[in-house]
Amino acid sequence: xxxxxxxxxxxxxxxxxxxxxxxxxxxxxxxxxxxxxxxxxxxxxxxxxxxxxxxxxxxxxxxxxx
Numbered sequence: 001x002x003x004x005x006x007x008x009x010x011x012x013x014x015x016x017x018x019x020x021x022x023x024x025x026x027x028x029x030x031x032x033x034x035x036x037x038x039x040x041x042x043x044x045x046x047x048x049x050x051x052x053x054x055x056x057x058x059x060x061x062x063x064x065x066x
Contacts, residue, residue: 002055010054018047 026043029035035043 003059006055006058009058010051013054014047014051017050021046021050 022043025046026035026039029039
């Protein structure tokens, strides 16, 4: 279960890291109008993965201190 206190930090990380990765991986396709369904799914995952990695990192960090 995701603890609500982890969400604000994870959202910030997802936006920053996800945006950088989106620009690197999908920027040219977006600018040229070549964003198909598969690429949009990949673009969404570009934001989702850093979010969950951060949630996991926060969870591990808190529980290792106990």
